[in-house]
Amino acid sequence: MKIGIIGGGAIGMLCASYLSKHHEITIFTRRKEQAEEMRASGIELTVRGQTFRTVVDAQTGLKGMYDLLIVTVKYHQLQDVLNELSTLPRQRILFLQNGMAHLLDLTKWKTAHQLYVGVVEHGAMKMTDHAVIHTGIGLIKWGPFHHEASAEFSHELEGASDDFKMVFTTEWKKVLEEKLLVNVCINPLTALLHVKNGELISNPSYEHMMKCAFDESVSILQMSEKERLWAHVVSICHKTADNQSSMLQDIVRGRQTERKAIVGYLLTKAQTQAIHAPYLTFFNRSLEVLEKKQTKSFE
Template sequence: MKIGIIGGGAIGLLCASYLSQHHDITVFTRRNKQAEKIRASGIKRTVGGETFQTAAHAQTGITEICDLLIVTVKYHHLQDVLDELSTLPRQRILFLQNGMAHLFDLKNWETPHQLYIGVVEHGAMKVSDHAVHHTGIGVIKWGAFHHKETADVRNALNIASSHFQMVYTDEWKKVLEEKLLVNVCINPLTALLHVKNGELIANPSYEHMMKCAFEEAVSILGLSEKERLWSHVVSICEKTAANQSSMLQDIVNGRQTERKAILGYLLKQAQVQEIQAPHLTFFNRSLEVLEKKQTKSFE
């Protein structure tokens, strides 16, 4: 299958690296320098102490017609991508964004494209323009957003490494909500406190703050099974204890975070439901200040 990966960040490189073992992959990047590096050197993936090299095409500008496009850019770059995709003939497009704010954009997007939504449960860190470190092995769960024609896509994406499985689900919204819950408990606090994920459960004060975020988010999302979900959040902290969250990496490197996709979505929903969320509001405003400073002083 001819697959286009839009975005050359950690998740884009990870997807391109694994999927290139079975499919014809083109990575669409914003910078020509990165596209040239991928064309010349391929993609280097490190996992479990081993390094793998795979070949992929790369270019700037989404001009090719693919059997499937996978959008891996962060939420704050998504609108630019949607504008570009609007000019293309009808295609199948899978969106892999953190948070849930992109659901509003896709719902209001008048397009003939077939849309799919996915949730990434892998850990990945971009090492260079053509190298990625696979820091945590998980799965990608995906489902149909508007269209139900999935048989050939399902079959194609089922051919995968044991380290990189793509699983179809009709309950993609539930999966998104549970991933959002994990994100809002871990990412903002690690970014504000400048700690690795494991510190949130090693330090009782940090864990208390995380529990406050959890309670507010569960209330906003209307989720049941609180005991199971809290255990899930704690288990993710344990499994990724040595990892820096993507939001912390963004703050350290002076980049815009996914604050709007995660906290922004929840606070908008809280406002609609007239639910008070003081801790999430504080996290959101604090991160907004750090983003505006665009500082590397945490290094």
């Protein structure tokens, strides 16, 4: 397949590296310097202690026709991408964003494109403009955002690698909600406390705060199976114990976080249901202050 990947961050490079084994890949970056570096050096992927180099095309400015476009930019960058995508001929587009706020934007978006959404359960860290470390092996689960979106090509994405599987599902909303629950339990606290994921369960005080955020989120999302879901959150903390969450990485590097896509989405839903969510409100306001402080210090 001819696949275009929009976004030169950790997830964009991770997808490009693995999918390039079986498909023709073009990665679209925001900065010309990054595109030039990728064309010259390829993408270096480090996984399980070994480093591999893959050759991909890299461009700036969206253009052309693809069998599939995969959007990996963060939520706060999405609106600009949607504006560019609106100028392209009709094609298939898969959105891989954390949180669920982007679903509201896709619902409002008047477009003829076939839309798909998914979640990334991998851990990845961008090291340079052409190097990424695969820090945690997981799955990408994806499905059609609109019922009329065709999925006859799904089998072509299944066998990229044992370390990188893309699984088709029609229960994408449930998948997104469970990933959102994990994100809201882990990301804000690790960013505010400047700790790795594992410390949230090794420190009883941190675990208590995480459990409070969990209880508020489960109530807002009206999710059942609380015991299973809490066990799932704890298991993710164990599996990724040595990892820095993406939100912590953003704070450390003075970048805007995905606060609005994760915590903001839940608070919007809470407001419509008249649900009081003091812990999530505290997380949201604290992260907003920290974002502004970090941004200012990096100017």
